Amino acid sequence: MNYDHILIRYGEMALKGKNIKQFIIKLQENIQQKIKHFEGVKVKRTQGRMFVLLNGNEPEPIIEKLKNVFGIHSLSIAIRVENTEEQIKEGALYALKREANAKTFKVTVKRISKDFPIPSQQMNQILGGHLLANTNDITVNVHEPDVEVRVEIRKEATYITSGTIRCRGGLPVGTSGKSLLLLSGGIDSPVAGFLAMKRGVQLEAIHFHSPPFTSERAKQKVLDLTQTLTKYGKSIKVHIVPFTKLQQEIFREMPNDYAMTIMRRMMFRISERICEQEEILSLTTGENLGQVASQTMQSMHTINEVTNYPIIRPLISMDKQEVIEVSQEIGTYETSIQPYEDCCTIFVPKSPKTKPKREKVNYYESHHDFTPTMEETINGIETVKITDKTVIDQSFKDLL
Numbered sequence: 490m491n492y493d494h495i496l497i498r499y500g501e502m503a504l505k506g507k508n509i510k511q512f513i514i515k516l517q518e519n520i521q522q523k524i525k526h527f528e529g530v531k532v533k534r535t536q537g538r539m540f541v542l543l544n545g546n547e548p549e550p551i552i553e554k555l556k557n558v559f560g561i562h563s564l565s566i567a568i569r570v571e572n573t574e575e576q577i578k579e580g581a582l583y584a585l586k587r588e589a590n591a592k593t594f595k596v597t598v599k600r601i602s603k604d605f606p607i608p609s610q611q612m613n614q615i616l617g618g619h620l621l622a623n624t625n626d627i628t629v630n631v632h633e634p635d636v637e638v639r640v641e642i643r644k645e646a647t648y649i650t651s652g653t654i655r656c657r658g659g660l661p662v663g664t665s666g667k668s669l670l671l672l673s674g675g676i677d678s679p680v681a682g683f684l685a686m687k688r689g690v691q692l693e694a695i696h697f698h699s700p701p702f703t704s705e706r707a708k709q710k711v712l713d714l715t716q717t718l719t720k721y722g723k724s725i726k727v728h729i730v731p732f733t734k735l736q737q738e739i740f741r742e743m744p745n746d747y748a749m750t751i752m753r754r755m756m757f758r759i760s761e762r763i764c765e766q767e768e769i770l771s772l773t774t775g776e777n778l779g780q781v782a783s784q785t786m787q788s789m790h791t792i793n794e795v796t797n798y799p800i801i802r803p804l805i806s807m808d809k810q811e812v813i814e815v816s817q818e819i820g821t822y823e824t825s826i827q828p829y830e831d832c833c834t835i836f837v838p839k840s841p842k843t844k845p846k847r848e849k850v851n852y853y854e855s856h857h858d859f860t861p862t863m864e865e866t867i868n869g870i871e872t873v874k875i876t877d878k879t880v881i882d883q884s885f886k887d888l889l
């Protein structure tokens with residue numbers, strides 16, 4: 490007898506009424522995609538649960554992958570036995586004995602298929618007695634057991650587990666549409682992307698760079714961050730915008746204290762063009778309230794004016810320290826703190842307006858035609874698809 494399945498629970502998704510089927514199919518697809526490199530592994534669905542059939546594979550490396558699949562609430566290693574009292578007893582004993590350090594246990598039986606003749610409560614007692622009789626130094630504790638042996642008697646078979654691993658929850662990536670993440674090399678925007686993905690959003694990313702003021706390393710850092718994000722979803726397309734000429738024109742032609750606001754408006758305008766081209770319905774940024782001049786309420790109001798697209802700002806209510814903690818946990822922090830320049834910080838004027846007015850910005854913009862440079866910039870955009878297998882190093886630029 491051996492653990493041969495991983496049982497997957499999908500919490501919040503169970504609340505989605507009529508759409509549940511579509512969510513479950515997407516979750517199954519995403520799981521299959523993440524573990525397709527393990528030979529013989531299969532993902533199966535039954536009522537309210539999903540199972541990974543291990544087919545001889547060790548469970549641990551597969552669990553490591555599954556922990557990062559949004560939509561999974563928790564999982565357990567399971568053993569599948571036939572629906573007979575003897576088999577279930579044997580399976581429960583195996584599951585309990587695997588927990589070598591446990592001093593107390595509890596059995597919880599769920600009889601989902603009424604084809605099985607013994608009611609749950611009675612089966613609880615039968616199994617509790619069997620486990621006590623066949624083990625030493627372990628007692629029952631129904632309130633705070635070291636281990637809970639869970640027995641689910643289903644129509645096709647019984648699944649027995651003895652531990653629960655909490656996962657990230659959220660919704661399967663791809664069930665909430667696509668968003669374009671404005672990705673800098675900083676700490677915040679990768680976290681924003683991660684949190685959007687957690688709500689089922691599939692990402693593409695856009696990065697503005699300004700060579701020679703920003704280096705090849707700075708661009709590569711963004712690709713590295715993107716690759717880390719693919720751990721939590723699918724491959725991600727990154728659109729790299731050559732921003733130098735337009736930025737220089739903005740800073741040359743516009744009043745210094747309004748240049749940053751106008752630059753941000755250009756970033757949204759260009760992002761919108763990518764959205765149209767890629768059929769993306771929203772933008773996602775790492776903006777927060779009140780951190781810097783471009784993130785005051787007044788500033789957001791003025792910058793937002795140029796787009797009708799919804800802007801998702803997952804970090805809006807978070808403290809910087811909270812954002813840092815998430816970035817450390819998801820593995821983007823160490824890359825984000827590498828000291829490479831960002832186009833938006835290189836060109837920042839000494840004293841940008843913290844309360845830029847819409848009328849003034851519109852007035853300034855109407856006195857200069859940015860269209861030719863804007864079109865040239867858009868024509869120069871390069872797109873690269875990053876998967877969790879993409880090899881990114883200095884020579885990567887040759888692929889662009």
Ligand SMILES: Nc1ncnc2c1ncn2[C@@H]1O[C@H](COP(=O)(O)OP(=O)(O)OP(=O)(O)O)[C@@H](O)[C@H]1O
Pocket residue numbers: 670671672673674675676677678679695696697698773774775776780781783784831832833
């Ligand atoms: N070079 C860039 N390319 C794409 N998006 C950018 C770029 N620079 C900034 N952004 C977007 O604008 C948001 C606000 O940037 P800003 O530099 O004001 O704040 P930040 O807190 O330093 O953000 P981050 O830590 O993400 O760089 C970023 O979170 C990101 O979404």
